Amino acid sequence: MCGIAGIFDSRSERPIDQGLLKRMSDSIAHRGPDDDGFLFRPGVGLAHRRLSIIDLAGGHQPMFNEDGTVSVVYNGEIYNFAALTRELQSLGHHFQTRSDTEVIVHAWEEWGADCVTRFRGMFAFAIHDANQNSLFLARDRLGIKPLYYAQTDDGTLVFASELKALLHYPRLGRDLDAVAVENFFAFGYVPDPRSIYQSVKKLAPGHHLYQQRGRSAAHPQQYWDMTFAEDENTAFADQAEALREKLEEAVRIRMIAEVPLGAFLSGGVDSSAVVAMMAKSQASPVNTCSISFGDKDYDESIYARKVAERYGTAHHERRVDPEDFGLLSILPRIYDEPFADSSALPTYRVCEEARKxxxxxxxxxxxDEVFAGYRRYRWHHYEERVRGLLPPGIRQPFFGLTGSLYPKMDWAPKPLRAKSTLQALARSSAEGYFHSISILPDALREELYSDGFKRDLQGYRSLDLIQYHMDRAPTDHHLSKAQYVDMKTYLPGDILTKVDRASMAHSLEVRVPLLDHPFVEWSGTVGASRKLHGREGKYLFKKSLEPLLSNDILYRSKMGFAVPLARWFRGPLKSAVEKAILHGALADSGFFKHSALARIVDQHMSGMRDHSQALWALMMFSGFLEQVHEMPQGDDPHRELAGLSI
Known part of the structure; x- marks a missing residue:
């Protein structure tokens, strides 16, 4: 795993500022502490930070073709590189290394932009082709590896693995994107392809961008999309067997490394399945890492130990202090953009432990995205069935009125908290799903936002993004549409971002076999009823694993990396919450009404409402403003992230 950065002048061959590119590279040194490399040619500069995994001696980057006219900097792993090497050699290409990086160079020479369709793996890379005076950027199909870029007003294209590197570029605009801010407070992250800044974009998953010198600014092109084509003829048992075989292959090809390799083991279904498959493919004990919590309501470590014992792993467990909130001060520097998934805290700790x-x-x-495991899929399915029973002209006014009259009772037992469900039933499919995934509901965002910020939004609502993806989903089934939405938004924007930044802060490479793209494509042939069967999500996935995992691993309630925010905010973090939200950069930002901020703080502290998600999002936005956005141009608050220890 590595970090990349670069500068490409699309108008001229002016010399590149070498000191600037080196500062950009240094800011992401945590992604690759083993080596660095640079290319400086008229009008182009490429930088690479290396974490050595394969071909430790020969994998230095930038890497070149035979005559030096094509160069690449690359972050990721291409798991089918050996087969591609043989194919390219048969076509006359000569290889100087055993590295998967060199495959990219020769694949570009042979197939051009279509080379990305040949790669099986996770990647973000940049190719400079001197013969074409061009720069080519590409990102893997599911968005496992990140890539930010900006096209500045002087015709320069700058790119990097993390936003922090681009913030060194002196001509980069720092105006916040109002739409991105609204999306953050709706979802808890900034979905692709936007970033928190108007001037910066993320290259979306499954896209590439080709910029040639002398041409107008290029636009990303999509080369891959998820498909759904249910196979109704294959027997359940045959699909279960096929799933095991495909998962085993996806795991096996990700076990190639010349450095110590292991696995995260939370005790949940997915990580346990990966460990089971690793144990089948490896004679020596698998290294497994997990964390435990002092609070039993959030602790899955007993289940992780059961799996570790069954497969005889070399298990490493770290107990996290139940008051482990010291990381709050550095999260904004790790993520650069506002990021409100509180499970970033335990994810950081498990990565820290694994790297040892x-x-x-x-x-x-x-x-969960591939096989419909989230609880929200089940509720969306139920709601869609009800929506289908009544025409919108009857359903919307009936449930809309009932939902508005029903009291909001956060304190009551779950069966009595029906207000949200009634309101969801009054909505369209996209509105209902958006309602289920929003971290701050529409009414609360409306209450918090200042009049000036509402004008800046010009009528935009984050619902528009959900509707956009649902309208383009290549399926008519409501469950598959919801999965498609998550694959475009939540998976790359939250889950994969969280793991990439937390792992790279510790110079740890994380591989994701369940997102092997042939496996994901195959999952699209599995019928919705075999993913969500009654109340059981990931039904086929779990049934296929019954020979390998016990029922208490497969069928217990999902927990995840939850954090007791509500209690923290009313206890040890009370003063920190009040300071971050009611004073300083957040209060002065102009985005919020001061009276509304004070009201939700008071309501939470009194126990009247649980505003823990909203308060966490506001704290993370405050941290971003103070630690990232308001830093003077050229200052670097991101030094030596891998060495941080709280």
């Missing part, structure tokens, strides 16, 4: 034992770790991320 391994350099590469396999994770179980992606299983």
């Amino acid at each position: 034992h391994v350099t590469v770790a396999l994770s179980g991320d992606g299983g």
Whole structure:
């Protein structure tokens, strides 16, 4: 795993500021502490930070073709590089290394932009082709690896693995994107392809960008999309067997490394499945890492131990202090953009623990999106069935009125908290799903936003993004549409971002076998009823794993990396919450009404309402403003992230 950065002048061959590019590279040194490399040619500069995994001696970057006219800097792993090497050699290409990086160079020479369709893996890379006076950027299909870029007003294209590197560029605009701010407070992250800044974009998953000198600014092109084509003829048992075989292959090809390798083991279904498959493919004990919590309501470590014992792993467990909130002060510097998934805290800790034992770790991320495991899919399915029983002209006014009259009772037992459900039933499919995934509901965002910020939004609502993806989903089934939305938004914007930044802060590579793109494409042939069966999500996935995992691993309630925010905010973090939200950069930002901020703080502290998600999002936005956005141009608050220890 690595970090990349670069500067490409699309108008001329002016010399590149070498000191600037080196500062950009230094800011992401945590992504690659083993080596660095640079290319400086008229009008172009490429930088690379290396975390050595494969071909330790020969994998230095930038890497070149035979005559030096094509160069690449690359972050990721291409798991089918050996087969591609043989194919390219048969076509006359000569290789100087055993590295997967060199495959990219020769694949570009042979197939041009279509080379990305040949790669099986996770990647973000930049190719400079001197013969074409061009720069080519590409990102993997699911968005496992990040890539930010900006096209500045002087015709320069700058790019980097993390936003912090681009913030060194002196001509980069620092105006916040109002739409991105609204999206952050709706979702808890900034979905692709926007960034928090108007001037910066993320290259969306499954896209590439080709910029040629002398041409107008280029636009990203999509080369891959998820498909759904249900196979109704294959027997359930045959699909279950196929799932096991495909998952085993996806895991096996990700176990190639010349450094210590292991796995995260939370005790949940997905990570346990990955460990089971690793144990089948490896004679020696698998290195597994997990964390435990003092609060039993959030602790899955007992289940992780059961899996570790069954497969005889070399298990490493770290107990996290239940008051482990010291990381709050550095999260904004790790993520650069506002990021409000509180499970970033335990994710950071499990990555910290894993790096003590391994350099590469396999994770179980992606299983819920691919096989419909989230609880919200079940509720969306129920709501869609009800919506289908009544025409909108009857359903919307009936449930809209009922929902408005029903009291909001956060304090009551769950069966009595029906207000949200009634309101959701009055909405369209996209509105209902958006309602279920929003961290701050529409009414609360409306209450918080200042009149000036509402004008800046010009009528935009984050619902528009959900509707956009639902309208373009290549399926008519409501469950598959919801999965498609998450694959475009939540998976790359939250889950994969969280793991990438937390792992790279510790110079740890994380591989994600459940997002092997042939496996994901195959999942699209599995019928919705075999993903969500009654109340059981990931039904086929779990049934297929019954020979490998016990029922208490497969069928217990999902927990995840939850954090007791509500209690923290009323206890040890009370003064920190009040300071961050009611004073300083957040209060002065102009985005919020001071009276509304004070009201939700008071309501939470009194126990009248649980505003923990809203308060966390506001704190993370405050941290971004103070630690990232308001830093003077050229200052670097991101020094030596990998060395941070709280």
